[in-house]
Amino acid sequence: MNANRIMERGWYWVDEQARRGTLALARRLSRRNFLSRLGLMLTGAAALPLLPVARAFAQETSLREIGDPQTCEYWRYCALSGQLCSCCGGSHRSCPPGAEASPITWVGTCRNPLDDREYLISYNDCCGKSACGRCGCHNTEGDKPVYFNSNSSTVLWCFGVEHTSYHCTVALVLGESSQ
Amino acid sequence: MRLIIFLAGMVFLSGAMAQVLREEISVETMPEHGPNWFIAKSGSGARIFDAESGEMLGLLSLSSRTPAVAPYLPRGEFYAAESYYSRAVHGDRTDIVAIYDYANLSPVAEIEIPNHMARLGVRNHLGLLGNGRHLAVLNMNPGYSVSIVDVVDREFIYEMSTPGCAIILPVAENDFLLVCGDGTLQLSQLDISGFEENRIRSEVFFNVRDDAVFDRTARTGDGWLLITHAGVIHEVSTDDDEIHISEGWSIVAEDESGWRPGGFEFLDVLRASNLLYVAMHEGPVDTHHQAGDEIWVIDLASRRRVHRLKLDDPADHLTLTQETAPKLIVGTQSGSTEIFDALTFRHERTIDGPGVSMYEDF
Numbered sequence: 001m002n003a004n005r006i007m008e009r010g011w012y013w014v015d016e017q018a019r020r021g022t023l024a025l026a027r028r029l030s031r032r033n034f035l036s037r038l039g040l041m042l043t044g045a046a047a048l049p050l051l052p053v054a055r056a057f058a059q060e061t062s063l064r065e066i067g068d069p070q071t072c073e074y075w076r077y078c079a080l081s082g083q084l085c086s087c088c089g090g091s092h093r094s095c096p097p098g099a100e101a102s103p104i105t106w107v108g109t110c111r112n113p114l115d116d117r118e119y120l121i122s123y124n125d126c127c128g129k130s131a132c133g134r135c136g137c138h139n140t141e142g143d144k145p146v147y148f149n150s151n152s153s154t155v156l157w158c159f160g161v162e163h164t165s166y167h168c169t170v171a172l173v174l175g176e177s178s179q
Numbered sequence: 180m181r182l183i184i185f186l187a188g189m190v191f192l193s194g195a196m197a198q199v200l201r202e203e204i205s206v207e208t209m210p211e212h213g214p215n216w217f218i219a220k221s222g223s224g225a226r227i228f229d230a231e232s233g234e235m236l237g238l239l240s241l242s243s244r245t246p247a248v249a250p251y252l253p254r255g256e257f258y259a260a261e262s263y264y265s266r267a268v269h270g271d272r273t274d275i276v277a278i279y280d281y282a283n284l285s286p287v288a289e290i291e292i293p294n295h296m297a298r299l300g301v302r303n304h305l306g307l308l309g310n311g312r313h314l315a316v317l318n319m320n321p322g323y324s325v326s327i328v329d330v331v332d333r334e335f336i337y338e339m340s341t342p343g344c345a346i347i348l349p350v351a352e353n354d355f356l357l358v359c360g361d362g363t364l365q366l367s368q369l370d371i372s373g374f375e376e377n378r379i380r381s382e383v384f385f386n387v388r389d390d391a392v393f394d395r396t397a398r399t400g401d402g403w404l405l406i407t408h409a410g411v412i413h414e415v416s417t418d419d420d421e422i423h424i425s426e427g428w429s430i431v432a433e434d435e436s437g438w439r440p441g442g443f444e445f446l447d448v449l450r451a452s453n454l455l456y457v458a459m460h461e462g463p464v465d466t467h468h469q470a471g472d473e474i475w476v477i478d479l480a481s482r483r484r485v486h487r488l489k490l491d492d493p494a495d496h497l498t499l500t501q502e503t504a505p506k507l508i509v510g511t512q513s514g515s516t517e518i519f520d521a522l523t524f525r526h527e528r529t530i531d532g533p534g535v536s537m538y539e540d541f
Contacts, residue, residue: 104321130268141465145394146301147345148360148387149321154299154394159321165268 063173064114072137074171076121079108079141081153082169085126087135092171095126099168100161102127106150108142109177118177124170125156128163208282209237212252215500217508218539219516219532220248220300225259226532227284227541230506230518233528237284241277246297246304250541251311251330255281258330260305260316262296276314276328276335288333295320295338297345300536302444303396306347306355313373315347315355325357327373336373341365346394348403350417356403358394362386364415366422381422384413393440393467397448397455404448404455404479406430408467410440412455414479430457430477430484437461441469444496444537449505449521453479456507456521458494470495470512488524492517498538510535 067074069092070084076092077084089096105122112119144151158164215230218239225239225248239248242261249258257279265271274296278288295318297304304317312331318324318338323345327336344357344365353373357365362385368377385392390407397404402416402423411427431438438459440446445458458471470493476486488507496510505521516530516538 128269138468140468143465143467144360144387145346145358145391146297146299147323147343147358147394148391149319149323149345154301155319155321156298157321163264163269164272165264 063112063119065112066114070135072135072139075110075112076119076171076173077137078110078139079106079121079143079151079153080123080169080171081138081140081143082123082125082136082166083132084135084137085132085168085170088132088168090126090168090170094170096129096132096168098129099126100128100158100163101170102158102161104159105157106152106155107174108151108153110141120174120177122172122174123153123157124172125158126167126170127158127161127165129165129167131166132168207237209284212281214502215504215506216541217498217500217506218248218250218541219508219510219530219535220245220537220539221533221535223533225257225539228516228530230500230508230527233518233530235532239279239284244296244298246299246317247302247537248539249305249307249314250539251307252281253311254331256287256330257281257284258305258307258314260292260296262294262298276316276330278330278333290328290330290333290335292316292326292328292335293318293324293338295324296326297323300443301346301394302537302539303346303348303394306349308349308355308369309352313353313369315349317345317347319345325367327369329373339367339375341367346396348396348415350402351419354417356415356417356422358392358405360387364422364424366417366420368420377420379420379422381424384424384427385411393446395442395444395446397446398450399448399479400450400453404446406440406446406457408439408464410438410459412479428482430455430475437463439466439469440471441467442471442495442497443468444498444510445471445494447497447499448479449499450501451503454485455479456497456499458497460493469493474507474509486524488519496535496537498540500540508538510538 069086086092095101102125105124108121110121143153146152149155156166219226222243224241227236244262245259259277261277262274272294274292274294275289277286280287297317297319306315314328314330316326323341324338326338344359346358348356354368362383364381366379370376390409392405405413410431411429413427414425416423440457442458455477459473459475460469460471472493474488478485492511494509498508500506507519507521509517514534518527
């Protein structure tokens with residue numbers, strides 16, 4: 001009996017603390033403020049499970065690099081087949097305005113001449129517009145036939161986007177190939 | 180006086196005009212099919228040429244994303260997988276198999292298929308099976324599958340999953356092989372309605388990491404010829420539910436190391452003579468899309484090279500007309516189409532046209 005009474009009092013204490021806390025928050029914050037913070041939190045949570053490819057879009061590279069991303073000789077493009085977004089209003093890491101970045105890619109391995117290390121490069125297609133038509137590039141280092149599509153540069157990788165027409169290609173460093 | 184000269188001129192002109200018959204515009208229809216015709220497919224459609232005259236005979240307007248076109252003369256039809264957006268590059272996507280008639284090269288029917296078509300210019304992403312009824316279209320989403328269409332009844336049958344396997348190689352009456360990334364072949368046998376009845380996997384016969392089999396192939400008398408990036412040949416065929424794969428042998432002699440096959444649709448077999456024509460270049464590993472400076476002709480029976488055709492303009496694509504007086508059709512790096520006698524190798528003509536992505540004997 002005493003145990004039940006102790007439990008009831010315990011729950012009452014929890015309820016009371018919650019009530020007081022809620023009232024205190026309600027006095028300090030407007031409802032709109034609460035919703036905006038909740039929305040911010042949910043947006044942040046949605047970004048948590050993104051793939052390494054998607055994270056790479058937002059990161060600044062810390063690599064020391066050499067070369068011109070508007071030329072096919074740029075070291076990251078060793079297995080790139082497509083048109084360079086860096087010539088089309090984007091860069092080697094960003095899509096041109098209004099294009100959709102495909103989250104699904106093919107992956108190559110390229111050597112950075114400045115540190116002589118091999119890096120995994122994700123070739124993401126930018127989609128939803130006409131083909132850019134500038135700076136065509138067709139390198140085939142490590143390229144495999146289309147039946148092995150994860151390493152095939154021939155494949156158009158506009159998947160997982162609303163509009164699947166091909167516009168151009170970027171080259172993102174995922175990390176060292178030995179990692 | 181001037182008035183008299185003017186009136187005389189008018190009378191003369193009206194007399195001259197009266198002698199010229201007024202012309203009416205007309206529309207051609209396709210002539211009766213002739214020897215050494217071929218199809219040159221580009222991004223804007225498929226042009227039909229006569230290799231003997233060099234004349235263009237007509238055009239099939241295809242979607243820019245069409246992988247290939249399959250002619251079928253017994254019914255006087257062409258089959259093409261096409262993909263369209265309602266607003267050119269965005270909007271609703273619709274994938275179809277379109278059927279074109281022979282006489283006018285015009286669309287006469289279309290069948291909607293799942294919007295998963297692999298939209299690459301690869302000849303073996305489309306295959307009309309031996310019975311002339313079932314058309315197999317490769318899908319990539321990004322996993323592989325195959326859509327089966329009945330082109331006689333004009334209906335989509337179903338989409339069959341083919342994980343890890345692509346490149347459609349029709350065999351027998353209603354079967355096809357696929358090349359798989361694990362180094363095997365898969366045989367799919369369809370029933371009379373077009374549904375998969377049986378699926379068989381071969382032994383591993385190549386390693387995609389060490390020396391991959393190309394995704395470009397050539398049809399032989401009883402099956403298909405596959406070639407690796409290093410130039411090793413495997414001939415494959417089927418006997419009911421058995422897959423036969425020949426022992427690999429190299430077309431590159433030891434003292435010629437450095438020569439490799441390459442290009443895009445860069446090989447074909449003259450089936451009556453069992454001769455392989457393949458574009459070759461000198462280069463390191465991973466130059467498998469480099470155009471060929473030479474075309475090597477290999478006698479498959481004796482495994483001996485019988486000719487080296489040196490080219491001024493390297494070859495990206497080639498095909499052969501399967502005729503008694505066959506022609507070798509070569510698509511060059513600069514975009515022209517060169518016609519050779521396939522047996523004497525005499526250059527016969529150059530055909531200009533928009534950049535070709537593949538040829539098809541027709």
